[in-house]
Amino acid sequence: MSAPTSSRPALPAQPSYAAVLRVPHARRTFGAALVARLSYGTVSLAVLLSVTRATGSYAVSGAVMSLFGGAAVFLMPLRASLVDRHGPRRALLPMAILYGSFLCALAALTWRPGAPAPLIAAAAALTGACAPPLGPTMRTLWAELVTDRGLLPRAYSLDGVAEELLFVSGPALVGVLVGCAPPASGILLSALLNTAGTCAFVTSPAMTGPRPTTPRGKGSGGVRGLLPPVAVATGVGLALSGIELLVLAFAAERSYDTALVPWVLGALSAGSAAGGLVNGAVRWRTPARVRLCRFAAGFGLTIAAAGLAPNLWTLTAAVACAGAFIAPALTTAYLLADETATEGARTRAGAWVNTGVNAGSSGGALVTGALIGRMPLGLCFLLAGGVAVMAAVVAGPWRRRAA
Template identity: 60%
Template sequence: MSSIPVGRPSYAAVLRIPHARRTFAAALLGRLSYGVVPLSVMLAVTRATGSYAVAGTVMALFGGTSVFLSPARAALTDRHGPRRALIPMVVAYAALLGLLTVLLGRPGAASPLTLGAVTAAAGACTPPLGPTMRAVWGRLAPDRDLLQRAYSLDGVAEELLFVSGPLLVGVLVGFAPPTAGIVLGTALIVVGTVGFVSSPAVRDTRSQDGPARHRSGGRPILLGLRRPVTAAAGVGLALGAVDLLVVAFTGRQGYGGDSVAWVLAALSAGSAVGGLLNGAVTWRAPAGRRLPLLTAGLGLALLGAALVPDLVTLALAATVAGFFVSPAITTAYLIADESAAPDTRVRAGAWVNTAVNAGGTAGTSAAGVLAGALPTGWCFAATGGVVLLTALTTLTVTVTVAGPDRTGTA
């Protein structure tokens, strides 16, 4: 184990691992697309159709196929390796996003059904750069303390991408249509994926991960994951709902489309700051006790957002809400990792990631329906209430952890 104190993690030590900087940089470049494409598609669909409900449904289809087909894409990556799996995925993904750009470039030219079908197909082909990068971290940093620092660095960097992504979209929509953001996001994920799979750290992933899959029978072990998965789903639901509710709020208040990007950037910035502070503190309370408190903090912040009168106040409320996002998700990953058997830790983390994405899909869909019938303040309040109920659930659920002497209750 590393001799570096956990309370003062060294991110520089992570980046000094051979091939880590090159691999990580390429993965981040591709993952920047995740912060650019969804918002661009949402704005483009809203502009083309004039309906928040259609935009919410289209985004739910996009996220739904991406989430629910994630195990299938992960299985392909495990079976054939990142090179053989990710390249065909990114080619299909880019082609479908190109078709969507053409359809949205002419308002009224495509029906909502057609837009939904194309976005659903695109979501099904989304390259899983995040889960694959986390699997690579597990091979690059076998030391437990160093691996935790790598995950922390990965999480904070991802939050910064969700600051940069909306800001890029905000700049683009100031002088170009939202479809320009779709084009940019497509280029980012193509270049990033090609750079990622060409790294020496990625080339032999399949051969080294194969024995672990064989020992676990080729399927994830879900014992002990109920609390982290439930909390992650609640956080994801909040994020998905906020994305659309911010669009609705700015539209009804008469703000420009670039205002959406600044509010969502404030949310991600708060999350990045919270993640850095969470990693820098030596916590006395175990992760199982922190998780419901962090989730409840997010719910309370969203209840506060229901009372905001203007864009500046909404951005401040989003920053406060974001302060709990990254710590809650990181804590969920830690609990999942500690609960899993040694050869199922990557897949345990993947279930948390899937829960976040599934919650985001449900949140976007529900927010689209609510925003068409209720004031945005009531929509924020409803979202905060659901997250508080999620926190209560994580507090009362009994945890059964796989392995000897690893059973506990809340």
């Protein structure tokens, strides 16, 4: 007698990270993008060390880093619009060649002490202005490579976690390199990684041509739709940059060894990576905008509560819990930006979210540094968390109903 057969329909397979990497051309494209993006994890520390050694001035180093970061961040939407208009192959490669060339010039200027500061500053500003928008381009490609919409959140989570690890491993790589070579060698390494990785990236079979553009005067709804993800990204960036200074001040105020601070910040990164992996593994039923606000509010409330920590070990646990909201919030922001953007503006939409994170990080460090010492540390934690909560309020779905 034959075995009875079940009449129940088979459940759909749970999307997995392995399934993301099995998508045709995904491994090659993603791997090349990660090599190129590792340059952004190595370049900041390399430039800082090189300029400090060449000029002997921390003030000059800070100014150079501000010019480099400002040009890279605030011109990113413009560079991303070139990718949307002309396609990644035609737009990214010239940017990478210019970026690598200016990095080489900067390395030559800072190889030995004595270079004129204005010339270094000009080279740094030109370098930042040409940085290829590899993160936004890769996220746009994920939306094209992954035809299963249920798998796309996993792809974005994988991308976000990998980017988090790049910014952790990049400075460590520079630290190893400068142990046996001048700091400017780290700048040359950054140039090599970006140029070689971008060349491999744009030659991938997954690379597409120019995307259809939206006629002038249309698609304004996509612009309005970017407010929630950009607001949350900016709020998270503001709070995130403040945490680093607050942890350092917490350790100094309670006479802990400041050498323990990197371990606390490492817990923040570990929490973010874990949260990103879990976020991608869950099959969410709530809308992306609702999740975005919840993640931002959770991040802010946890940071505010961290100011009540009685010792550094409790603070480390609180910071790790706060980190668990970072990658989910940013991943959801990128997803929402992609959903609301018009067909010809997806890369630019992702670039605006990226700009919000980085602009918030720059402003948050400035404001937090000014507040520390002028008010109790617990209140500084509360204000840092309140910024993220306020961003969640601004991005709330009730604003759409009110409109």
